[in-house]
Amino acid sequence: MNSKTDQIAHGCDDVVIQTLPLFEMMRMRAATTARRHPTLGFAAADPKSNARWVNQFTHTHRRLGPEDKEVVSPNNDTVYSNAWLDLSEGPVVIETPDMGDRYWTLGLLDAWTNPFAYVGRRTTGNRPQRTLVHGPGWHGVVPADITLTVAAPGNDVWVIGRHLVEDDGEDAARVRKSQSAMRLVRLDGADAAMRVDTWIDGRDAGIPTADLYLRIVSAALRRNPPLPGERLAWPPAAAGLAPSLTTVYERLRANNQPHDLGGGWAIPVMVKNNWGDDYLTRARIARNFIGALGIEEAMYPTAEVDARGVPLNGSQRYELRFAPGKGLKVDAFWSLTMYRRSDCLFVANAIDRYSIGDRTPGLHHDADGGLAIRLQAEDPGPGVNWLPAPKGESFYVVLRLYQPHADHLALTFDYPPIQPL
CATH class of the missing domain: 2.60.120.1600 (Jelly Rolls)
Incomplete structure (x- = not known):
């Protein structure tokens, strides 16, 4: 292999490492958004369509057990509330009810996997709340009844909610009631739900083809540019992208790189609210632990x-x-x-x-x-x-x-x- 080819390969590896979180987040968007809205019906009539509903909560109502095999290393403490926000047509308001004294959190991740904001017991308390989330292009007036305003760095935001559950009976029923009171609305109170094309089959967790990777990352970049200070050479040289995808994906799966705590203990994820310029760790977490919240939570x-x-x-x-x-x-x-x-x-x-x-x-x-x-x-x-x-x-x-x-x-x-x- 000549030096020019080596340079192309190395450059493509770096670009894949830098953009892999963006691709994987779009894959998760496709995998975790709903085909059906409770009142508006299916996002598309064709079951093979990639159309899904965003700005809509989906919830789990029981703790996972050994019969659940979809998620690795699941927790047995909480149930989940999940939503993807699309801010391209204006702000979305997250309405949450009184949570009593329960532990709960909504972690907001940008399209680059930065856990940039939180709503919940640790940060905003358990009172009823109306949180306004807007994208980088919005400069409107914030209504007086908004309890928190969150400026998202891009137009796509993953909201990952956790609610502590003490049992699978009466307490689970109380949590379910709280979850049913959570809403995503526009500033005028209308349902914020939108149909979107998620571009990809979210069930395929394998190494993507070069064509698919280019298409998805290019589309996501138009909605979620790199944060200030992050320079990205996009698109990469087409000749080197396919082998780089294989190399990088396999390396990230094999290399765990945990933080050693001593005594046989290690911690795989260490982030507060932003990965900064540690692109390699950001990519490793996106590949192996996507959706991880910050350590303060x-x-x-x-x-x-x-x-x-x-x-x-x-x-x-x-x-x-x-x-x-x-x-x-x-x-x-x-x-x-x-x-x-x-x-x-x-x-x-x-x-x-x-x-x-x-x-x-x-x-x-x-x-x-x-x-x-x-x-x-x-x-x-x-x-x-x-x-x-x-x-x-x-x-x-x-x-x-x-x-x-x-x-x-x-x-x-x-x-x-x-x-x-």
């Missing part, structure tokens, strides 16, 4: 090995113990979730427990105030905090820290290693 320390550095396996017994005064520090809540390594899904078990945390009924503290959690396949008996593991299979665990304290955010918290018994 939630952190996800993950452990795949025990205190000896040996991979966790359900043929062994383990204990994770937080010493007295050394517990996790959060303003909302924390949980520890078990996943089978082979498919990154929940582990079915006799007590239907997939996570354990500070809200788990009957959580037992030691006499000295410490907290021990047993990770194993067999029931350890009464009086033990047990998180069931898959029998004879490799597993990993994820700590979810909602509204973590400063020592977690600064990566100075001393996470105890998982000890084999």
Whole structure:
């Protein structure tokens, strides 16, 4: 390969790394928007059409379990509210009801995966709210009843909502009532729903062809230009794009690059509200953890090995113990979730427990105030905090820290290693 060809290939790799988040967000828009509106019907009569509804909430109403296989490493704490905003025809107002004392959040991500704004318990409280979100070209008058105005950097915004659920019965019903009161409207109160062509089959998560990638990114760029200070050489040289797509996509999947926390713990995502010029990490997260919110909202320390550095396996017994005064520090809540390594899904078990945390009924503290959690396949008996593991299979665990304290955010918290018994 001559030097000119090398330069083209290297340049195309850089452009793919820089623009991959934009492509993947458009793929997620196609995958997570609804074909059908509750009152306006289908966005298109043809089931094969890429037409979808935007400016419309869709919700989940139950916590996920082992029978749910669509999402890897799911959480067992919250249900979701999802919407894509299209701001090209003017602002959209997010109406949310009184949420009581419940933990909830709406994270707003721009088309480049920057989690640039939040509505919810941590940032705006739980009172009834009307949040106006507008694109870069709008300079209108903000009505007096708007509680928050958010200026989006582009015309496409992904709203990812989480609502804490205590059970799958009465509390889930209360959350469902709150979700049904959430609306997306125009300034005059009219339904903001719009039909759009999402351009792509969102079910295909493979490496895109060069033609498709060029078409989608070019269209998305017209609606969502790079942030100030980010220079982009677009379009890239056509000859180098196809091999670069294969190279970059495969490299991002293989290279995890987590932040080491010590004791066998690592955190895969570290962002507050903007990835800045760290384009490689931004691309890695878009490929592997798309939709991640900022660490001030939630952190996800993950452990795949025990205190000896040996991979966790359900043929062994383990204990994770937080010493007295050394517990996790959060303003909302924390949980520890078990996943089978082979498919990154929940582990079915006799007590239907997939996570354990500070809200788990009957959580037992030691006499000295410490907290021990047993990770194993067999029931350890009464009086033990047990998180069931898959029998004879490799597993990993994820700590979810909602509204973590400063020592977690600064990566100075001393996470105890998982000890084999």
